[in-house]
Amino acid sequence: MISGRGSNMIALADAVEQERIPGAEIALVMSDQPGAAGLLRAAERGLKVLVIERGDRTREEHEQEIVAALVEGQIDLVCLAGYMRLLSGYFIDAYRGRILNIHPSLLPAFPGLAAQRQALEHGAKWSGCTVHFVDETLDGGPIIAQSIVPVWEEDTEETLSERILEQEHLLYPKAVAQIVRGEYEVLGRRVLNSQ
Amino acid sequence: MISGRGSNMIALADAVEQERIPGAEIALVMSDQPGAAGLLRAAERGLKVLVIERGDRTREEHEQEIVAALVEGQIDLVCLAGYMRLLSGYFIDAYRGRILNIHPSLLPAFPGLAAQRQALEHGAKWSGCTVHFVDETLDGGPIIAQSIVPVWEEDTEETLSERILEQEHLLYPKAVAQIVRGEYEVLGRRVLNSQ
Numbered sequence: 001m002i003s004g005r006g007s008n009m010i011a012l013a014d015a016v017e018q019e020r021i022p023g024a025e026i027a028l029v030m031s032d033q034p035g036a037a038g039l040l041r042a043a044e045r046g047l048k049v050l051v052i053e054r055g056d057r058t059r060e061e062h063e064q065e066i067v068a069a070l071v072e073g074q075i076d077l078v079c080l081a082g083y084m085r086l087l088s089g090y091f092i093d094a095y096r097g098r099i100l101n102i103h104p105s106l107l108p109a110f111p112g113l114a115a116q117r118q119a120l121e122h123g124a125k126w127s128g129c130t131v132h133f134v135d136e137t138l139d140g141g142p143i144i145a146q147s148i149v150p151v152w153e154e155d156t157e158e159t160l161s162e163r164i165l166e167q168e169h170l171l172y173p174k175a176v177a178q179i180v181r182g183e184y185e186v187l188g189r190r191v192l193n194s195q
Numbered sequence: 196m197i198s199g200r201g202s203n204m205i206a207l208a209d210a211v212e213q214e215r216i217p218g219a220e221i222a223l224v225m226s227d228q229p230g231a232a233g234l235l236r237a238a239e240r241g242l243k244v245l246v247i248e249r250g251d252r253t254r255e256e257h258e259q260e261i262v263a264a265l266v267e268g269q270i271d272l273v274c275l276a277g278y279m280r281l282l283s284g285y286f287i288d289a290y291r292g293r294i295l296n297i298h299p300s301l302l303p304a305f306p307g308l309a310a311q312r313q314a315l316e317h318g319a320k321w322s323g324c325t326v327h328f329v330d331e332t333l334d335g336g337p338i339i340a341q342s343i344v345p346v347w348e349e350d351t352e353e354t355l356s357e358r359i360l361e362q363e364h365l366l367y368p369k370a371v372a373q374i375v376r377g378e379y380e381v382l383g384r385r386v387l388n389s390q
Contacts, residue, residue, distance in 0.1 A: 106301060106304065106319075106321060107304075107319075108304050108305075108317060108319075109301065109302075109303050109304040110303075120385075121383065121384060121385070122303060122338070122384055123337055123338045123383075123384040123385040123386055124301075124302075124303075124338060124341070125338060125340060125341035126301060126323065126341050126343050128321065142318055143317070143318045143319060143320060145320060146319070146320035146321050148321050148343050153387050153388060188316065188318075189316060189317055189318040190315075190316070190318040191318055192348050193348060
């Protein structure tokens with residue numbers, strides 16, 4: 001699920017194509033934004049794309065259509081990749097434990113929007129990215145994987161974001177592969193490798 | 196300023212002895228706890244030690260005696276090393292910008308007590324330690340330096356604390372040396388190297 005350029009979606013598609021996520025196929029690329037640049041890139045690769053706009057509907061009405069499409073497509077795992085809407089309890093319940101997100105900080109530091117700018121302005125010396133299960137909290141679900149990225153003094157929001165993004169593209173496919181293999185267990189908030 | 200074994204105080208004393216903090220001398224090791232193990236270790240090294248107990252006094256009364264001792268000792272820089280009391284605005288004002296602390300997490304993640312256990316229970320994959328200026332917030336002052344430490348699945352609070360502590364002992368002397376050299380400027384919350 002994307003809202004923009006979908007670079008993490010492309011990273012996942014590359015990984016599937018190169019068989020780095022055994023057993024996975026990308027059944028659907030869904031966007032709430034018809035102008036999302038990632039849609040074109042997905043379509044060019046032959047991936048099935050779908051736009052479901054929010055329009056004037058309530059969040060739940062919007063999500064009902066999305067969840068119906070996911071169920072119809074027999075989607076097992078939902079990967080948010082720059083999807084810029086919060087999911088309601090309805091959506092999360094429907095796919096409980098099967099929705100992943102990637103966030104450009106070392107959570108629990110800097111949740112929410114503009115995480116890279118938050119890290120810079122806070123004066124953090126290290127940041128990174130986090131793949132986590134999505135629950136009702138803002139970027140607060142159990143953490144599957146994290147990568148670290150140094151913050152340089154000369155960094156701007158753009159250079160830091162770029163450096164973190166490189167790690168996101170490596171981390172997300174690895175984390176998805178672990179979940180697809182089923183080699184994990186969730187103990188409290190801890191996601192452990194059960195291999 | 197210590198309250199316990201003072202291992203970070205010893206790390207600073209080692210660094211001073213080995214001239215890794217040019218221009219610094221440890222003028223005083225102060226503890227609020229007469230039984231702090233670090234006092235004995237400091238005295239064995241020939242460092243001047245002082246116990247100032249809180250007793251039945253208010254926090255401010257206690258701090259007035261401490262600040263008076265620091266002023267009398269011509270102390271320029273106060274390094275908290277496992278000092279287990281919050282400082283009031285009175286103390287902080289008296290040494291504004293000249294009080295450092297080391298905290299066993301990558302702040303702003305996991306402030307407060309038992310930061311290592313917090314990191315474990317949160318399921319973080321990376322933690323670390325942070326040297327920061329002390330202000331009125333809980334472990335929230337501007338960050339001078341941070342080191343990263345991986346969290347292993349098999350970690351207990353003890354093993355993680357031990358691994359972070361090794362990094363603390365390396366980081367704190369480096370950060371103190373930077374401050375003693377005066378090679379920094381604070382821009383907003385960012386502590387930049389001004390060399």
